[in-house]
Amino acid sequence: MTFLSSTLTPDSVNKVHDAIICLAKFSESVYIEAHRHELILSTINTSKSAHASFVLNGGRFFTRYRYSPGISRGRPATDADERPFACRIYNKALLSVFKGRISDPKEKDTAVEKCEIALEDRPDKAECRLVIRMICMHGVVKTYKLTYEPAEAMHALFDDNAVVNRWQIQSRLLREFIDYFGPKTEQLDMYKENGRVTFTSYTEKITDGKEILKQPLQTSVAIDTLEFEDFSVEERLHIAISVKDFKAIVMHADTISTSVSARYSLPSRPLQITYEGDGMLCKYTLMTIGDYRASSTTPAPALSADGRLLTRDGSRMASVPVGAHSASSMPPPQRPASHKYASESFTQRTPRPSPPPPKASLDPESLFVPQDEDAEWDDYQRVDQSEDVLGWDASGDHHGVAMHFSNDERGTNESSQNPPNDSSTMRIAPTQRLSEVRGLFD
Amino acid sequence: MTSSDNSSAPSFYAISSSARQLFLLLRCISFAPKAQVQITKEGIRLSAEDSRVMQGLAFLDKSLFSTYNYIPPRKSSHQATNDAGDDLESDDDELDLPPFQISLPALLETLQIFGFSETKDRWSSRDSPYAGGMNGAFPRAGSAAAFDTRVLGMTGVCRLSYSGIGEPLCIILEESGVTTTCKLVTYSPEAPEEIPLRRDRLAQKIIMRSSWLHDAINELSSTSPTRLTITASPTAPYFMLSSSGPLGSATVEFSKDPKLLETFQVNRRSVNTYKYSLIRATTKAMAIASKVSIRCDEQGVLSLQFMIEVEGGGVSFVDFRFVPFLPEEADEEAPDDEGGEESEEYDEDE
Structure with missing residues (x-):
């Protein structure tokens, strides 16, 4: 029997509310995972490209927290019993329970004094419910019994060792920036050059024949790196995430006004945003994509530089294991995935006057492939080898290699679709420069 | 209208300085399309019902009106010609006007024909589940706009009149020199059965x-x-x-x-x-x-x-x-x- 019992202060109730509002922006259900000393609320979006989790510390966030894992489920104790209890709840149900209670001064008389969350999962009881009791002034008690679905919680794996880029900034500043990002923009590009960081929210133009499906839109906000509390990011590295996710994160971070830190390695690798406050650790793992200008219609002079980025762009479809393909088939520059993607995008996107290119393009130096281009190739080999194949793991083992979201049930499925080739043996050394290859799918 | 001897005088006539009060009270029972109206000496009783399992009753006391003039039809008076008195038999000398039905949405629409625009916006924004109990019903001097008609003392006048069976309910609203006359069709009543509470x-x-x-x-x-x-x-x-x-x-x-x-x-x-x-x-x-x-x-x-x-x-x-x-x-x-x-x-x- 699994048993959970905890008590929250009204303040914490509001924080839970803020958290589930944030989670609701990612997905319509919430995973609740109870550990011995913490309760985790998490969610993963439907495309499995963003994972958000809130770790509520048992001692600090709750006034009382007790959890005893199931030990007698009619079978001898196994490792499984040591696993945390996890379930999935429809977020709307939670939202209506935790809806803003203290915000309305008129409702002072019915303000919540404390909130108790209890859960009993017993095999002998058919009705399993998450019980939330709001104890209000004058002895009004509101009890909610919510249905839940047993589920394995998902964890995002993030390789801390791979992190080479990191920044940290006050949430208040980010909150000011997101106001400028157009509501219809989709991607957010981050780029650093000459001591300034440019956040560009953009939508690429997509046409289907003559019909314009999406109008291009781009907004850039540039800030000095001095505004950051900590800044260490590779120069001129473009990395993009979803604007919507970023906004959701910043909005929430602003509610606890703390400093937000982001850590990442390379485009198409996960990026992690974390912040902490009042016994709550908020962690978001987002899939990133490469430089967007590469595949769009940048003016010709930027060609070679873009060519370089284009290959990275091949792995733009984050869940496609590009590495596996490239090794066995062709000379590296003509990796099928990138080829296909690029040609698609070139036929679909009509040329447009490029938005005023950020500083990068103005710098003539950047138009050319750096001298140490071979190092770039090395880089790709490294990317290829450190398997880009999706791996799934519900064990919660955070030391797993590299990236991706994990889940046992999906694991077999995904990896059988994309069998990881033995890339190291099949590899052919790159022989051709990208800039030369470019003509093939222009 | 001072003389009740006038045969054309309505048997019911009332003036209220605030259509808004009436509106607020009647809005409470606006769950049904029609309301049954019974005019009595003490006030107007409006009731609405839904599927015979729910009834709502709003009573507009005569104290809500600055003038409340009700001449019940008399059985054996010189007004016996009045339609209302004909088919009712009672031992009482005075009879109540028979009830009638009226379209509730139309009545509400009429009462707010000049729009409580400012206040209405406030309602709609506060009409959230947590709107609390205070909105609308109480004067909120601080929140009224400077040129709010209520502040300027130019609140409209609402006159209600009804002359008898088959006649429309006549509502005249005056505000800032604008007069609106509305005649609402009255319908014959349904069985006026109350849900009995013991x-x-x-x-x-x-x-x-x-x-x-x-x-x-x-x-x-x-x-x-x-x-x-x-x-x-x-x-x-x-x-x-x-x-x-x-x-x-x-x-x-x-x-x-x-x-x-x-x-x-x-x-x-x-x-x-x-x-x-x-x-x-x-x-x-x-x-x-x-x-x-x-x-x-x-x-x-x-x-x-x-x-x-x-x-x-x-x-x-x-x-x-x-x-x-x-x-x-x-x-x-x-x-x-x-x-x-x-x-x-x-x-x-x-």
Whole structure:
């Protein structure tokens, strides 16, 4: 029997509310995972490209927290019993329970004094419910019994060792920036050059024949790196995430006004945003994509530089294991995935006057492939080898290699679709420069 | 209009300086398309009903009007020619005007024809579940715009008149020199049967602040329920509202704290189930009322009586009555519209 019992202060109730509002922006259900000393609320979006989790510390966030894992489920104790209890709840149900209670001064008389969350999962009881009791002034008690679905919680794996880029900034500043990002923009590009960081929210133009499906839109906000509390990011590295996710994160971070830190390695690798406050650790793992200008219609002079980025762009479809393909088939520059993607995008996107290119393009130096281009190739080999194949793991083992979201049930499925080739043996050394290859799918 | 001898004089004539008050009270029973109107010496009684299991009653006391002139048809007077008097036989010398029906949305639309624009915007923005009990019903001098007609003392005048069976209800609204005359068609009444509440055999009587009931009913909406169960008991839990839906169940319990339940008279435990959407239809009244009296007789007929403080310090009452689901069915997920049978069943008992 699994048993959970905890008590929250009204303040914490509001924080839970803020958290589930944030989670609701990612997905319509919430995973609740109870550990011995913490309760985790998490969610993963439907495309499995963003994972958000809130770790509520048992001692600090709750006034009382007790959890005893199931030990007698009619079978001898196994490792499984040591696993945390996890379930999935429809977020709307939670939202209506935790809806803003203290915000309305008129409702002072019915303000919540404390909130108790209890859960009993017993095999002998058919009705399993998450019980939330709001104890209000004058002895009004509101009890909610919510249905839940047993589920394995998902964890995002993030390789801390791979992190080479990191920044940290006050949430208040980010909150000011997101106001400028157009509501219809989709991607957010981050780029650093000459001591300034440019956040560009953009939508690429997509046409289907003559019909314009999406109008291009781009907004850039540039800030000095001095505004950051900590800044260490590779120069001129473009990395993009979803604007919507970023906004959701910043909005929430602003509610606890703390400093937000982001850590990442390379485009198409996960990026992690974390912040902490009042016994709550908020962690978001987002899939990133490469430089967007590469595949769009940048003016010709930027060609070679873009060519370089284009290959990275091949792995733009984050869940496609590009590495596996490239090794066995062709000379590296003509990796099928990138080829296909690029040609698609070139036929679909009509040329447009490029938005005023950020500083990068103005710098003539950047138009050319750096001298140490071979190092770039090395880089790709490294990317290829450190398997880009999706791996799934519900064990919660955070030391797993590299990236991706994990889940046992999906694991077999995904990896059988994309069998990881033995890339190291099949590899052919790159022989051709990208800039030369470019003509093939222009 | 001073002389009642004038044969063309309406048998009912009233002037109110605030159409808004009337509007607020009538809006409480706006759950039905038509309302039955009964004009009496004391005031106007408007009632609405839904499927014979819910009734709402708003009483516009004559104190709400600056002039209230009602000449009941006399059986044996010189006004016997009046249509109203002809087909009614009574021992009383005075007869009440026979009731008539009127389109409630049309009446409400008429009363706000000049638009309480500023106030209305305020309502709509505050019409959230947590709008609380204060909006609209009380004067809010601080929040009124500088050129609000109410501030300038230019509040419109509303005249109501009705001359008898078959005649329209005539409403004349004047505001800032603009006059609107509306004639609302009256319909013949339906069987004016009240849902009977046995006052002498009450199982419970609870008086509490209306906003708390409002809050509780809103709380329960989270489960998108079809039914609401009201439990009252002399022991804990004293007063409990509960509901369940596909996402789970919700319960709101009230303790016996006199601060919370001003009056708590419960002799024995009673559990009754009502249709949630019907109870929910009273939220407009809950939102503007200051107090509510929740009564329930032994057969489970529920009466919600809302006390609404109107501008000027007066008090008006809006009443609702509900027929419960039959107890045997209370546990089943039966379709929602068995209300008709129940009221029949109930009538037999009576």
